[in-house]
Amino acid sequence: MKFVCDGLTLSEAVMKVSKACAVRTTAPIMECMKLTAEREEVRLLATDGELSIQKVIKAEVLEEGEICVPGKLFADFTSKLLGEEIALSTSEKGMEIKYRDSVSYMQTLSAEEFPAINLDIGENSFVMKSGGFKKLVAQTTFCCAQDDSRPVLKGCRLEFGSELEAVALDGYRLALTHAEILAKSGENAIICPARTLNEIARMLPDGDGEVTLYTQGGMLMVGGESLTIVSRLYQGEFIRKENVIPTKFSTEVTLSKAELIASAERAAILNRGDKNNLVTFDIVPGSVKISSVSDYGNVSESVAAQVEGVDLVISMNAKFLLDALRAVDEETVVLSFGSAISPFILQGKESKESLYLILPVRNAA
Amino acid sequence: MKFVCDGLTLSEAVMKVSKACAVRTTAPIMECMKLTAEREEVRLLATDGELSIQKVIKAEVLEEGEICVPGKLFADFTSKLLGEEIALSTSEKGMEIKYRDSVSYMQTLSAEEFPAINLDIGENSFVMKSGGFKKLVAQTTFCCAQDDSRPVLKGCRLEFGSELEAVALDGYRLALTHAEILAKSGENAIICPARTLNEIARMLPDGDGEVTLYTQGGMLMVGGESLTIVSRLYQGEFIRKENVIPTKFSTEVTLSKAELIASAERAAILNRGDKNNLVTFDIVPGSVKISSVSDYGNVSESVAAQVEGVDLVISMNAKFLLDALRAVDEETVVLSFGSAISPFILQGKESKESLYLILPVRNAA
Numbered sequence: 001m002k003f004v005c006d007g008l009t010l011s012e013a014v015m016k017v018s019k020a021c022a023v024r025t026t027a028p029i030m031e032c033m034k035l036t037a038e039r040e041e042v043r044l045l046a047t048d049g050e051l052s053i054q055k056v057i058k059a060e061v062l063e064e065g066e067i068c069v070p071g072k073l074f075a076d077f078t079s080k081l082l083g084e085e086i087a088l089s090t091s092e093k094g095m096e097i098k099y100r101d102s103v104s105y106m107q108t109l110s111a112e113e114f115p116a117i118n119l120d121i122g123e124n125s126f127v128m129k130s131g132g133f134k135k136l137v138a139q140t141t142f143c144c145a146q147d148d149s150r151p152v153l154k155g156c157r158l159e160f161g162s163e164l165e166a167v168a169l170d171g172y173r174l175a176l177t178h179a180e181i182l183a184k185s186g187e188n189a190i191i192c193p194a195r196t197l198n199e200i201a202r203m204l205p206d207g208d209g210e211v212t213l214y215t216q217g218g219m220l221m222v223g224g225e226s227l228t229i230v231s232r233l234y235q236g237e238f239i240r241k242e243n244v245i246p247t248k249f250s251t252e253v254t255l256s257k258a259e260l261i262a263s264a265e266r267a268a269i270l271n272r273g274d275k276n277n278l279v280t281f282d283i284v285p286g287s288v289k290i291s292s293v294s295d296y297g298n299v300s301e302s303v304a305a306q307v308e309g310v311d312l313v314i315s316m317n318a319k320f321l322l323d324a325l326r327a328v329d330e331e332t333v334v335l336s337f338g339s340a341i342s343p344f345i346l347q348g349k350e351s352k353e354s355l356y357l358i359l360p361v362r363n364a365a
Numbered sequence: 366m367k368f369v370c371d372g373l374t375l376s377e378a379v380m381k382v383s384k385a386c387a388v389r390t391t392a393p394i395m396e397c398m399k400l401t402a403e404r405e406e407v408r409l410l411a412t413d414g415e416l417s418i419q420k421v422i423k424a425e426v427l428e429e430g431e432i433c434v435p436g437k438l439f440a441d442f443t444s445k446l447l448g449e450e451i452a453l454s455t456s457e458k459g460m461e462i463k464y465r466d467s468v469s470y471m472q473t474l475s476a477e478e479f480p481a482i483n484l485d486i487g488e489n490s491f492v493m494k495s496g497g498f499k500k501l502v503a504q505t506t507f508c509c510a511q512d513d514s515r516p517v518l519k520g521c522r523l524e525f526g527s528e529l530e531a532v533a534l535d536g537y538r539l540a541l542t543h544a545e546i547l548a549k550s551g552e553n554a555i556i557c558p559a560r561t562l563n564e565i566a567r568m569l570p571d572g573d574g575e576v577t578l579y580t581q582g583g584m585l586m587v588g589g590e591s592l593t594i595v596s597r598l599y600q601g602e603f604i605r606k607e608n609v610i611p612t613k614f615s616t617e618v619t620l621s622k623a624e625l626i627a628s629a630e631r632a633a634i635l636n637r638g639d640k641n642n643l644v645t646f647d648i649v650p651g652s653v654k655i656s657s658v659s660d661y662g663n664v665s666e667s668v669a670a671q672v673e674g675v676d677l678v679i680s681m682n683a684k685f686l687l688d689a690l691r692a693v694d695e696e697t698v699v700l701s702f703g704s705a706i707s708p709f710i711l712q713g714k715e716s717k718e719s720l721y722l723i724l725p726v727r728n729a730a
Binding site for chain 1 (some may be wrong): 442635660664667
């Protein structure tokens with residue numbers, strides 16, 4: 001393999017692809033990036049077994065071939081070669097990297113060891129607006145589980161009906177959001193890793209461009225301009241939102257998002273170090289009293305609110321409340337409660353596009 | 366104690382003073398900030414036993430008095446109250462914090478437990494340009510020792526002669542810089558903690574303003590506009606620079622700082638994880654060959670240089686080299702070597718204001 005290309009082009013491509021390189025694995029090949037020089041292109045490909053990213057760049061290919069190099073190292077190294085024209089070639093000493101009158105070598109592994117990634121995924125397809133998809137991802141994935149105790153919860157369930165409905169939950173809270181679908185064919189629901197969705201969202205431009213998601217045989221593929229993301233989908237039972245989202249409420253509170261955020265932030269400061277990060281709402285006619293207590297002191301605030309229904313005292317994790325509030329893009333929010341021990345929901349006042357559900361915490365006090 | 370003040374003013378003051386609060390100590394009082402309301406002012410004071418910071422703000426004092434509150438917590442809390450007028454007062458439940466129609470309480474400790482800080486330091490004084498002092502600190506303190514094995518090396522030695530000479534060293538490298546003195550009286554040399562110097566530099570504006578350092582009885586004091594920094598000075602024997610800085614050289618290399626930085630950065634990438642972070646210079650007529658070798662591969666570059674004297678192969682820690690290069694504010698640097706096992710020095714080509722000395726590493730290869 002031998003090719004010559006622009007340093008900046010190479011560096012940008014390597015940086016994007018290296019996001020899919022495995023870290024801290026026992027299989028060195030999974031930390032590698034595969035370079036394939038063919039015709040007038042070089043394909044860079046990395047995978048961690050779940051997420052794969054491929055980028056194709058133009059290059060002057062002098063000898064076709066392929067090789068694997070340590071991905072993160074290659075990304076760091078090329079990031080220091082922006083201004084140079086670079087010649088890469090395989091040699092007995094490893095991959096030879098020539099720039100100006102310097103030459104360096106990088107350890108290589110055979111491309112034959114690299115796992116085969118099937119990019120030919122196209123049975124089902126879903127077309128959406130790029131901006132709408134990005135927004136949906138930003139408003140949903142933060143509710144996905146972080147740990148591996150139930151792997152399927154590390155994904156978002158996307159259901160393609162008359163519109164796209166996304167559900168994420170981690171056992172303590174749930175996000176439900178919707179986005180427009182421009183066209184679709186094939187299956188109706190997938191569970192996609194949150195990490196994959198975030199990478200796709202990062203790849204997409206803002207605005208009204210279109211994005212097409214392809215699925216086939218438990219895999220997802222999104223192809224941008226010369227950049228392709230492929231991901232394994234999760235299989236398994238996902239909690240049915242109908243079973244957890246309450247529909248009957250005894251107390252409904254309408255208030256300013258900014259005021260509630262500021263107040264909850266102050267209450268949360270006193271609770272740092274406390275796992276539950278507890279704040280308590282005391283809902284009375286005309287206002288919500290927000291309080292927290294810790295060894296350091298106590299915060300007690302009052303936020304003006306339009307309250308309908310019965311008075312209620314309810315405690316929750318301040319982080320979950322703040323995450324959900326920050327994800328709502330309206331100035332006024334509505335919180336609907338059943339009882340002090342039932343999950344409550346949080347939505348923007350106008351748009352019902354997204355909904356957050358949070359489990360309360362039983363307050364020992 | 367009871368006073369009313371502007372939230373933003375309070376928050377900014379608390380943030381600055383909290384830099385001196387102790388962290389992770391067994392004495393809770395050292396993590397506190399002392400508030401003293403007197404006449405039309407409130408004084409905020411924190412100390413970790415070495416560094417003390419005091420800030421005075423205007424306030425409407427309704428009842429004079431003093432109290433201690435947890436410093437970092439108070440800083441975080443007030444940072445969320447920028448827009449409000451705040452009333453602070455002592456009460457049975459702790460320090461009462463009133464804003465709008467909310468009231469919170471913070472745990473307090475008696476002001477009597479707070480260590481006495483003597484701010485009356487003025488026996489000796491040194492007047493410098495603010496900008497010159499900041500530059501001197503930025504070019505020196507990074508060479509101070511980080512660990513406690515020889516506490517005195519966590520400080521910079523400042524000698525006030527016809528000009529200010531600052532020396533910092535950690536056993537592997539040394540920085541020597543100079544700055545103009547506008548006036549001075551009293552003692553000639555102090556060893557000041559690097560952390561104190563960095564805090565003073567952060568407090569000072571850029572430009573041609575003046576700064577006066579006062580010392581007395583092993584203490585240093587700098588008073589800015591309403592902000593006062595007091596610090597313990599280190600006592601003890603400091604390595605005499607004359608004993609370590611070589612004056613005879615067999616090889617002198619003049620080259621572009623930017624090219625050497627870029628090259629050393631690339632060489633250092635391969636060495637991550639290696640404690641010595643080794644790069645090797647092979648100095649020959651007309652160029653310096655910069656190389657590094659690791660399990661991941663090897664980098665071998667050539668940087669054009671004006672070389673005088675004998676050929677030399679010498680290895681060093683890339684981080685020390687890069688730190689020193691980045692601290693020199695000239696485009697062209699001069700490196701002067703004695704032998705492969707002698708310390709070498711690095712300076713800007715024109716100005717001899719600052720000098721860096723680096724110990725080479727014996728290369729096993």
